[in-house]
Amino acid sequence: MRWQKGRRSSNIEDRRGMRLPSKMVGGGIGTIILILTALYFGFDPSVFLQEGTGSTLTTDRPSTGGTPEENELAEFVSVVLADTEDTWHDLFRRAGAQYREPKLVLFSGTVQSACGFAQSATGPFYCPADEKVYLDLSFFEELRRRFAAPGDFAQAYVIAHEVGHHVQTLTGISKKVLEARRQSGKRQANTLLVRQELQADCFAGLWAHHADRTRQIIEEGDIEEALNAANAIGDDRLQMQSKGRVVPDSFTHGSSAQRIGWFKRGLATGSLDACNTFDSD
Numbered sequence: 001m002r003w004q005k006g007r008r009s010s011n012i013e014d015r016r017g018m019r020l021p022s023k024m025v026g027g028g029i030g031t032i033i034l035i036l037t038a039l040y041f042g043f044d045p046s047v048f049l050q051e052g053t054g055s056t057l058t059t060d061r062p063s064t065g066g067t068p069e070e071n072e073l074a075e076f077v078s079v080v081l082a083d084t085e086d087t088w089h090d091l092f093r094r095a096g097a098q099y100r101e102p103k104l105v106l107f108s109g110t111v112q113s114a115c116g117f118a119q120s121a122t123g124p125f126y127c128p129a130d131e132k133v134y135l136d137l138s139f140f141e142e143l144r145r146r147f148a149a150p151g152d153f154a155q156a157y158v159i160a161h162e163v164g165h166h167v168q169t170l171t172g173i174s175k176k177v178l179e180a181r182r183q184s185g186k187r188q189a190n191t192l193l194v195r196q197e198l199q200a201d202c203f204a205g206l207w208a209h210h211a212d213r214t215r216q217i218i219e220e221g222d223i224e225e226a227l228n229a230a231n232a233i234g235d236d237r238l239q240m241q242s243k244g245r246v247v248p249d250s251f252t253h254g255s256s257a258q259r260i261g262w263f264k265r266g267l268a269t270g271s272l273d274a275c276n277t278f279d280s281d
Contacts, residue, residue, distance in 0.1 A: 106135055
């Protein structure tokens with residue numbers, strides 16, 4: 001991915017190395033607040049409920065940075081975020097609306113958000129309560145090592161997906177999904193959640209379409225990296241790896257094939273209308 005000469009975003013909050021009190025980690029009132037916030041804003045609180053150690057985050061790194069390799073990766077994240085800003089500003093402007101930029105919080109180990117406290121094991125997430133994306137850079141190593149999905153464009157896809165959730169918040173899609181889920185049975189509510197996630201995948205592809213058309217950021221092999229990442233983190237593949245069986249009714253993000261398909265649709269069309277996962281079979 002051609003990113004080194006790209007604009008850096010001013011919306012990065014670097015909290016790497018910050019410590020949280022031990023009472024905030026691994027349960028307690030923070031977990032209760034997180035669950036209530038998750039339910040209010042319409043996302044699945046189970047994704048945050050990882051087994052905590054009950055200990056503080058221990059690191060000697062200053063909150064303003066890390067190793068040279070980590071700081072280069074932070075630069076990359078800043079460029080990708082800036083590119084999503086440019087793309088979505090343009091698309092909103094064409095639709096006669098104004099795009100409000102999200103913040104992206106870099107953290108290490110544990111973080112406090114308006115949606116509660118989360119650990120690195122949660123993975124990257126978007127909190128609609130404060131309109132911020134949260135990312136521990138160690139996830140990218142996990143993406144490479146555990147999920148066999150290396151590459152800078154795979155990492156960009158992850159960021160663009162989370163920004164897609166911000167777009168859903170701004171456009172009122174998230175609110176409509178929340179209202180529909182409240183009036184639905186468990187199975188239908190879960191289906192709506194999956195469709196919301198697949199739309200974020202489509203929005204990630206839509207970003208790639210417009211970013212490459214205007215700024216020529218994509219290099220040979222980049223699309224394959226993104227598709228490999230989408231395939232690696234599909235619910236069916238993850239369930240098979242962890243449980244040895246696939247339970248579609250418990251999907252939260254969609255199957256590998258679904259995630260690949262919707263990313264490719266956004267990439268091919270560059271159209272918001274093409275990303276209507278809710279009216280698609």
